[in-house]
Amino acid sequence: MKRKSQNTTSKIWPLLAVVMILAVWQTASGTGLISKFMLPSPLDVVKAFIQDFPLLMDNAKVTLLEAFIGLAMGILIGFLMAVLMDRFDKMYQAMYPLIVLTQTVPTVAIAPLLVLWFGYEMLPKVILIVIVTFFPITVSLLDGFRGADRDTISLMRSMGASKMQIFWFVKFPGSLSQFFASLRIAVSYAVVGAVISEWLGGFQGLGVYMTRVKKAFSFDKMFAVIFLISAISLLLMWAVNLLQKKCMPWEEKK
Amino acid sequence: MSDLIVTDVTLSYEKKNVIEDITIELHDNELVCLLGASGGGKTTLFNVIAGLNTPDKGTVVLDGEDITGQPGHISYMLQKDLLLPYKTIEDNVALPLFIKGEKKKAARERVGGFFEEFGLEGTQKKYPHQLSGGMRQRAALLRTYMFSRNIALLDEPFSALDTLTKAEMHKWYLDVMDKIHLSTLFITHDIDEAILLSDRIYLLTGVPGRITEEILIKEPKPRRKDFNLTEEFLDYKKEILAKL
Numbered sequence: 001m002k003r004k005s006q007n008t009t010s011k012i013w014p015l016l017a018v019v020m021i022l023a024v025w026q027t028a029s030g031t032g033l034i035s036k037f038m039l040p041s042p043l044d045v046v047k048a049f050i051q052d053f054p055l056l057m058d059n060a061k062v063t064l065l066e067a068f069i070g071l072a073m074g075i076l077i078g079f080l081m082a083v084l085m086d087r088f089d090k091m092y093q094a095m096y097p098l099i100v101l102t103q104t105v106p107t108v109a110i111a112p113l114l115v116l117w118f119g120y121e122m123l124p125k126v127i128l129i130v131i132v133t134f135f136p137i138t139v140s141l142l143d144g145f146r147g148a149d150r151d152t153i154s155l156m157r158s159m160g161a162s163k164m165q166i167f168w169f170v171k172f173p174g175s176l177s178q179f180f181a182s183l184r185i186a187v188s189y190a191v192v193g194a195v196i197s198e199w200l201g202g203f204q205g206l207g208v209y210m211t212r213v214k215k216a217f218s219f220d221k222m223f224a225v226i227f228l229i230s231a232i233s234l235l236l237m238w239a240v241n242l243l244q245k246k247c248m249p250w251e252e253k254k
Numbered sequence: 255m256s257d258l259i260v261t262d263v264t265l266s267y268e269k270k271n272v273i274e275d276i277t278i279e280l281h282d283n284e285l286v287c288l289l290g291a292s293g294g295g296k297t298t299l300f301n302v303i304a305g306l307n308t309p310d311k312g313t314v315v316l317d318g319e320d321i322t323g324q325p326g327h328i329s330y331m332l333q334k335d336l337l338l339p340y341k342t343i344e345d346n347v348a349l350p351l352f353i354k355g356e357k358k359k360a361a362r363e364r365v366g367g368f369f370e371e372f373g374l375e376g377t378q379k380k381y382p383h384q385l386s387g388g389m390r391q392r393a394a395l396l397r398t399y400m401f402s403r404n405i406a407l408l409d410e411p412f413s414a415l416d417t418l419t420k421a422e423m424h425k426w427y428l429d430v431m432d433k434i435h436l437s438t439l440f441i442t443h444d445i446d447e448a449i450l451l452s453d454r455i456y457l458l459t460g461v462p463g464r465i466t467e468e469i470l471i472k473e474p475k476p477r478r479k480d481f482n483l484t485e486e487f488l489d490y491k492k493e494i495l496a497k498l
Contacts, residue, residue: 152336158304159401160326161353169349173340250340250381 040220045227048220055209056228062205063198064232066122067190070129074186077130078137085138086145086171087163103135107196115201125197125205132193133186140182144175177251180244187236195229256282256317256404256437258328263302263312264462271462272298276312278439278456278465280405285431285438287452289445289494295463296441300409303439304330316405330407331398333414335390337382343393344378350401365400371433372396373426388419392426399436409441424450432476449490450482457497467497 022042028034029041036044049056081099085092107128114124148171156166198207206225213221245252258280265273273295280286290296301307303314308323321327329350337346344362345352351361362378369375372392382390391411398406412420412427428451431438442448448455449471457467471490473481481487 149336151332151334152338154301154306155330155332155336156353157325158306158329159350159353165353169352170338173338176340248340250383 037217038219040223044220045223048218049224049228052221052224056206056225059204059206059209060228060232063191063194063207066125066194066197066205067129067187069122070126070193071133071186071190073126074130074133074190075137075183078134079141081134081138082141082145083167085142092142099135099138102131105131107132107193111197111200114197120201120203125194125202128197129190129193132189136182136185136189137179140178141175144178145171148174176248177244180240180247184237184240187240188233191229191233191236256280258303258405258437258439259315260299260303261313261315263299263309263314265298265302265307265309267298273302273458274462274464276458276463276465280437280439282404283435283437284454285440285452287448287455288439288441288458289448289455289498290443290458290463291498292443294458294461296458297409299458299463300330300407300441303407304328327402328405328407329398329401330409331391331394331411333410333412335382335387335394337390337393337397339382342379342381343374343385346382347393347397347400349397365396368396368399372430386419387415388423391415391423395427395430399434404435405437405439407439407441410443411440412447413442413444420447427451428475428477445491445494446482449487449494450477455494457494459498469494469497 025039026041026043029036029039030043040048081095085095110131111124111128114127118124118127145167152170153166156170161169194205195207195210198205199211202208206229210222210225213219213225260276260278263273263276264271276299278286278288288296288299298307302309302322305314305321305323305325305327312322313320314322316327337343338349341349344365345358347368348356348358348361348365351364352358356364366378369378372395374389374392374396377385377389377393382393385393395406395408395411398408412423415423424447440448440451452471453475455469455471456465457469458464459466469490473486478484
């Protein structure tokens with residue numbers, strides 16, 4: 001009971017801060033302090049959101065699909081990379097610098113190239129998302145695998161466990177909490193990555209919608225789609241939390 | 255039947271011998287203690303017996319089979335319980351059976367039968383962090399027992415526990431050993447623990463570590479309740495202190 005009331009108090013302050021900002025914004029824009037053309041009021045944004053709701057949802061579907069495919073492939077590739085790099089030391093030495101290098105390439109800069117090479121369909125978007133998501137997954141899993149307790153591994157060996165068994169019994173479950181931490185980052189990267197790649201070429205998606213409304217100077221719609229994108233990211237992160245609780249029941253009982 | 259014979263084992267680390275010409279024997283249903291100061295090569299010897307390290311010289315023979323440098327024959331238990339935090343106690347204990355490829359359900363049923371004997375009843379579905387240190391060590395011992403029914407290596411298994419829990423664990427240990435059939439090689443630096451639990455004590459001293467003495471504890475088992483307060487106990491202690 002006490003715990004619950006503590007939780008509610010801790011939620012009051014952030015909520016209050018958000019309400020305050022919205023109030024200031026509404027006043028500034030509603031009273032004409034800043035012209036509505038430059039900064040639409042929160043109410044205008046809500047109106048735009050409701051008005052364009054079916055269109056937003058249609059586009060969101062496309063963006064989400066790209067994000068999911070890209071993320072799934074990113075996880076798969078990240079997992080395979082981590083396993084190989086953990087298993088073979090030479091692989092680790094060869095690949096680690098390369099992987100870091102892929103992260104220093106600015107996403108916005110290679111997106112147009114991907115469009116040139118792979119066209120306006122889904123492929124270039126998925127590739128971009130894979131590039132941005134596999135890195136956190138690989139690094140966190142690899143850290144988890146390599147951080148496995150030496151003594152536990154020795155014990156497993158003394159019991160005659162194979163390398164594969166040591167992996168499934170010790171290394172993999174031991175890296176799960178790191179994996180989920182990186183997955184939370186990867187889902188938001190995936191959504192943002194999808195939007196950015198849509199900016200630079202495509203027929204559908206929230207990024208395409210964004211470029212269109214920007215060209216029409218409909219800033220209210222622009223804000224509506226921005227909020228929708230952050231809402232989607234938050235929702236996905238929350239889903240990851242839920243999944244983590246499901247996959248790691250031992251953490252629950254602590 | 256289980257006889258472990260270690261002959262002339264020498265192992266060096268960075269060109270220095272850590273242990274030298276170690277010869278020890280462990281016979282059926284016997285509890286033998288390896289007593290020596292910390293850092294004296296006890297754990298090195300353990301790793302050799304468990305097959306994790308290959309000695310430069312010497313052999314480890316289990317029931318007539320040379321198992322030098324081969325893991326998978328003898329398991330051990332350490333000061334750290336090394337229970338997997340994400341598995342229930344039941345699955346932790348059944349781990350050696352899972353490794354051998356036994357089906358989950360069958361393995362759980364098999365280990366379930368030992369929980370009461372080991373004083374672990376009711377902990378099957380719990381996770382390690384929900385248990386006290388003493389209980390976790392019990393689970394770790396049961397896991398070791400599930401791996402090899404007849405022989406176990408224990409490396410200072412109780413030394414991380416507080417004095418009261420430790421005394422309780424000694425009593426529990428002697429009780430369990432009375433019920434099950436297990437030859438044990440026990441490493442410790444605690445003289446009282448060694449006298450209280452073992453049938454024989456090897457003293458491992460010096461650098462590099464060598465076996466310098468073998469002491470027989472003649473007190474019959476099960477041990478009297480107040481054995482550690484008797485004259486004989488004190489005499490053994492004096493003898494060991496003089497020879498260390």
